[in-house]
Amino acid sequence: MCGYTKILLFYLYSINVMEGGEGGEERSYEVSKQKFIAFLENEAKLRVDDFIGGAIEIAEEVHSGVKREDRLSPFLETHTLPVTMDVVKHYRSVNRNITSVEIASSILHDVLEDNDRILDWYQTKAYGFEAYLVYRFGNRVYDIAAELKIRPLENYSGTDYEEHQLARFQDYCNILISADYDVKVIKLADRLNNMRFISRVSEHPKVARYLREAEDFFLAYTMLDPKMPDFYKKIRLAYEKLRESSKKVLAT
Numbered sequence: 001m002c003g004y005t006k007i008l009l010f011y012l013y014s015i016n017v018m019e020g021g022e023g024g025e026e027r028s029y030e031v032s033k034q035k036f037i038a039f040l041e042n043e044a045k046l047r048v049d050d051f052i053g054g055a056i057e058i059a060e061e062v063h064s065g066v067k068r069e070d071r072l073s074p075f076l077e078t079h080t081l082p083v084t085m086d087v088v089k090h091y092r093s094v095n096r097n098i099t100s101v102e103i104a105s106s107i108l109h110d111v112l113e114d115n116d117r118i119l120d121w122y123q124t125k126a127y128g129f130e131a132y133l134v135y136r137f138g139n140r141v142y143d144i145a146a147e148l149k150i151r152p153l154e155n156y157s158g159t160d161y162e163e164h165q166l167a168r169f170q171d172y173c174n175i176l177i178s179a180d181y182d183v184k185v186i187k188l189a190d191r192l193n194n195m196r197f198i199s200r201v202s203e204h205p206k207v208a209r210y211l212r213e214a215e216d217f218f219l220a221y222t223m224l225d226p227k228m229p230d231f232y233k234k235i236r237l238a239y240e241k242l243r244e245s246s247k248k249v250l251a252t
Helices: 003-018 022-028 033-043 050-062 075-093 100-107 129-137 139-148 161-177 181-198 206-221 229-251
Strands: none
Touching (some): 033 075, 050 100, 075 100, 075 181, 100 139, 129 139, 161 206, 181 206, 206 229
């Protein structure tokens, strides 16, 4: 291989890594707290104030010990923090202002799913975690977390599990369609992260559901007003990769 070809291949590989290609995704998938803070301060040029710091502390407490579908990867470092980084990158890419409120909302977007894990009972046991969340972070942060929370399956009618799942998904889609900009960005970053991760656990039952929900809703959702074409491209790529890994599993 000539020297020019080697240089060209290295250049193309570098672009792929920088733009979040397969190599770059592998290297940056797990994000430590230190790396996350450095990203906010150095790349996003945001000050990590007490509001953001407090949100990180709550997320660390709530998600402590929680693992992803592979039963190995820590939830906070492979979901919560990477999702928030993607949210920040989106706002920066469209020149939209982002404040500590949006960042804290992204960091805390899953805490209502796991509020029984809160350890600081001296502050929460008297009036509940949801009230504590409002008290510490305000109604806006709480409202976003509440809107993104998946409702219990028993809340929905159906003759079997599949019908319950479908009814819940349709209701959730209706909520997302009428959601505001901040909620939409967080949800798309959340779904993108989940699709990317589950492709690593290709035999997991969620693979089929994520493929179906991308086809039925999430790909089109990116292009409903307010349109977010950057998320369309990323979710489309994640969908194609997930579909390919699913085909390989079925072929074995």
